[in-house]
Amino acid sequence: MLYSSRLLENAVNELSRLPGIGKKTALRLALYLIRQDSMAVESFCQSILKMKNEIKRCTQCHNISDTEICDICGNLKRDKSMVCVVQDIRDVMAIENTGQYQGVYHVLGGIISPIEGIGPDDLTIISLIDKVTAGGIKEVIFALPATVEGDTTNFYLSRKLKESEVMISVIARGVAIGDDIEYADEITLGRSILNRVPFTSGP
Amino acid sequence: MLYSSRLLENAVNELSRLPGIGKKTALRLALYLIRQDSMAVESFCQSILKMKNEIKRCTQCHNISDTEICDICGNLKRDKSMVCVVQDIRDVMAIENTGQYQGVYHVLGGIISPIEGIGPDDLTIISLIDKVTAGGIKEVIFALPATVEGDTTNFYLSRKLKESEVMISVIARGVAIGDDIEYADEITLGRSILNRVPFTSGP
Numbered sequence: 575m576l577y578s579s580r581l582l583e584n585a586v587n588e589l590s591r592l593p594g595i596g597k598k599t600a601l602r603l604a605l606y607l608i609r610q611d612s613m614a615v616e617s618f619c620q621s622i623l624k625m626k627n628e629i630k631r632c633t634q635c636h637n638i639s640d641t642e643i644c645d646i647c648g649n650l651k652r653d654k655s656m657v658c659v660v661q662d663i664r665d666v667m668a669i670e671n672t673g674q675y676q677g678v679y680h681v682l683g684g685i686i687s688p689i690e691g692i693g694p695d696d697l698t699i700i701s702l703i704d705k706v707t708a709g710g711i712k713e714v715i716f717a718l719p720a721t722v723e724g725d726t727t728n729f730y731l732s733r734k735l736k737e738s739e740v741m742i743s744v745i746a747r748g749v750a751i752g753d754d755i756e757y758a759d760e761i762t763l764g765r766s767i768l769n770r771v772p773f774t775s776g777p
Numbered sequence: 778m779l780y781s782s783r784l785l786e787n788a789v790n791e792l793s794r795l796p797g798i799g800k801k802t803a804l805r806l807a808l809y810l811i812r813q814d815s816m817a818v819e820s821f822c823q824s825i826l827k828m829k830n831e832i833k834r835c836t837q838c839h840n841i842s843d844t845e846i847c848d849i850c851g852n853l854k855r856d857k858s859m860v861c862v863v864q865d866i867r868d869v870m871a872i873e874n875t876g877q878y879q880g881v882y883h884v885l886g887g888i889i890s891p892i893e894g895i896g897p898d899d900l901t902i903i904s905l906i907d908k909v910t911a912g913g914i915k916e917v918i919f920a921l922p923a924t925v926e927g928d929t930t931n932f933y934l935s936r937k938l939k940e941s942e943v944m945i946s947v948i949a950r951g952v953a954i955g956d957d958i959e960y961a962d963e964i965t966l967g968r969s970i971l972n973r974v975p976f977t978s979g980p
Binding site: 576577579580587593602603604605606607608612615621623626644645663664670 | 779780781782783784785787788790791792794795796797798802804805806807808809810811813815818819820821822824825826827828829830831832835840841842843847848849865866867869870873874
């Protein structure tokens with residue numbers, strides 16, 4: 575692509591480094607930013623720089639936070655004896671949006687994946703083991719992806735947590751609410767039947 | 778969406794103002810930026826601010842440029858007697874990439890669209906008329922979109938340029954090279970037949 579301006583070209587190159595943004599989209603974004611007033615672009619860049627420089631990781635659950643202890647870990651109403659292990663902070667948001675969980679979280683920062691070169695030491699596993707060993711935790715809930723890597727991580731964690739005699743559970747997998755049974759894949763439907771629960775008339 | 782950090786929330790809100798970027802994509806971009814090192818994020822923001830603050834519009838063709846006169850208008854080898862009228866600087870890039878055009882451009886900055894509230898005065902039409910009236914221009918080529926708005930703009934411009942007796946042409950529309958004739962839409966194929974050109978064995 576021939577750019578009429580080196581300034582534009584630099585900005586397009588930087589924007590196209592973002593995940594899922596190609597050169598054409600980056601050009602569209604750059605031209606959009608040129609059309610905005612200076613104050614708006616200034617505030618756009620300031621919010622990104624401020625986030626990058628000032629954001630912290632909660633020392634207890636490793637979730638992204640503005641403070642040393644995040645709002646969830648610092649909330650006295652949350653049940654600290656229940657820890658939900660997730661891969662990413664987006665999973666925390668998704669579970670929080672359900673409003674169904676009153677325990678706390680532990681963000682692993684990824685899952686064990688030999689192919690991508692991610693081993694147990696790259697994740698916050700030691701911090702989880704230490705937390706459980708320190709006592710006060712009754713249940714650890716695994717909410718990792720149902721993939722080979724997720725299962726490997728579940729298995730690795732369960733082995734490490736065996737001695738602590740904490741209860742270990744895993745989130746239910748099954749046919750999603752609203753999905754037709756005939757279109758569910760065999761593995762999910764099979765799991766749905768095996769892990770059936772007693773019928774109750776309530777929600 | 779519940780964010781664990783106000784800094785993250787602000788950055789996501791700013792990112793989601795970009796065209797085509799929703800909240801979920803903005804969150805993915807923000808988390809990506811958090812994972813990058815500070816230098817990379819600094820250079821990302823600097824390139825955008827520098828572009829916004831220092832970029833100029835060529836005083837002759839209104840193309841985006843680092844200098845008062847853009848590289849195309851400043852190039853002595855370009856034929857200044859031929860002016861191609863385009864909507865946007867992206868169209869300049871697209872035509873430049875073909876390597877088939879040796880004239881100069883005139884970027885309108887949009888097309889006449891009463892629905893979007895864009896009238897002739899919002900575009901660089903006066904500057905085009907002045908340029909043609911000043912003399913030295915033999916041909917004006919319209920390369921605007923083949924839409925109602927594009928046709929309206931072509932018509933408006935041709936009326937304004939009538940007195941100057943400059944030659945006015947419009948880019949050819951027809952079946953794209955590589956496209957099957959049976960799948961071409963009727964309007965395009967009809968235009969292809971009406972605007973047929975003498976056969977030559979060369980390219």
